[in-house]
Every structure is written in structure tokens, then in C-alpha cells.
Amino acid sequence: MFRIVNPLLKHIIHRTSLDASTRKQCLQYLKTLRALQLTGYNTIFLGETDLSESLITGEKVPHEDDLNWPVWTVVHAGNSQGWVPWRYRVFLRDDLPLDKPEDVFQELCDFLSITYGKCAIVVKEKRQPRVKIDESTQEVEISEPQFTPLPLFSSIKCCPEVAKATGHELLSVPFPYNHLHPMDAAWSSLKWFIINNRKEFSLTTLEKTYSYQCILFSDLLGKGIEKMSPNKWKIAVNKVRRWENYYLDKFT
DSSP states (O other): OOOOOOGGGGOOOOOHHHHHHHHHHHHHHHHHHHHHHHTTOEEEEEEEEEEEHHHHHOOOOOHHHHTTSOEEEEEEEEOSSSBOSSOOEEEEGGGOOOSSTTHHHHHHHHHHHHHTSSEEEEEEEEEEEEEEEETTTTEEEEEEEEEEEEEOOSSSOOOHHHHHHTTOEEEEEOGGGGGGOTHHHHHHHHHHHHHHHGGGGEEEEEOSSOEEEEEOHHHHHHHHHHTSOHHHHHHHHHHHHHHHHHHHHHHO
16 A cells, blocks of 8 residues: 655654743743742733624635625733722724824733732743845845744733833743733633534524624623633643643753
């Protein structure tokens, strides 16, 4: 029996140096976080997720067409007990607050100061590839991706100076270790709720020529966020805590 081997499988990527650098970053992040926690800082996980119109309506469209549909970005924060009692934000992707994107983060920092005191605000890190251009051959060479301490946000601006001014610290989870951020579990819960319950939040009007469907998006989103219960949060945060202990023990 003949087997066809994909040529791409012949290219082996050696990640030894990359793993060493990211392990160092991960260890530094974890030590900083634990030090802040020991000095009385409350840990706040800040994240965002995108909700496409096709996800909300349930219409099946080709992937190429789905890219052109409206997309809403939801921004919220949580801690070890659950969602923080802050009014989450929903932005239409084509109508993002580009004039003063740091205002939302400033409002969140002020709220956290009043509600929790000093906090360690944890976000995800953005990965940026390093591109080298050979002037002699005009060829572009893409080397190892660089990990810079930039929050992975497309809707708001998270500024370390704003955090410090309100008594907080802004930390970034290194890109390869995004599973140390429990917000992904919350977004997964929200999207599954939308998929399974969107019909209950839909109103259909039938007329002679046309039919209209109205989706109570705000109610659907609010109920979906509520479904991330304190018990689910506890499971997600405990899982992250176990990974943190594992990496602290392995990388030290």
C-alpha cells in the first residue's frame, strides 16, 4: 500500500531558542503576578471577543461572505469570583472609538479602584512577526515571531500609565501561554449560549411579500453573560491556577 506524504511535513521547525525565551517571559510574568498578589493586589482578567452577525442570526454563509458581515466586539472583565460588576461594552467593529480609545480603560481603572482597591489587570499579549528585508535581493525573510508586551485588543487601548495612575498594574500573558487567561472559557460559554438560545430571542413578522426577523441582541447578550456562573468561573480560574503552579515549578 502506497502512502502519499505531504511535503509540508518534511519541514521541521526547531523551536528550542524560541521556547527558552518564552519560558523566561512566562516565568517573569508569573513571578510578577504572584508578587503583586502577595502584596494585596486583586487579580482582574480583562478580555474581548468578536461576535459575527452570522453567529447571532444563525444564517449559514460562506466564510468569504462572513468576513464582510458586521462584527460586534464585547469587552468585559472578571476575577476569581466571576464577572466584575462593571458595565461591559459592545462596539460595532466599523464604529470603534478611535478618537479616544483609552477612555473605556480609564473608566474601568477608576471603577476597580473604588470597588476593589489596587488591582493587577491581566490581558493577553499581542504577537508581532519580525520581517527582514534583504536589500541586495529584495527578498523578505520572516524570522522568529517577536513577543512584545502589547495587549491583544482591537477595540480599546490599555495603557500601563493609566493603570499606574489609578494604583493598578497592567500585566500581559505571553502569547504562547494564553491558556493562563480564563476569559476564553467565559467567551466560549457566551457563544454556546447564543447558538443554543438565539431562537428564543427572535421575533419574526410575516407579511404578504416580505418576512422580517428581529433579534433582541441586548437581551441575548446579557443572558449569555449571566450564564457564566460563579461555579464556572471557579473551574476556569482553578485550571489556570494549576497551570501557573506547574510552570512555576518547571521553569524555576
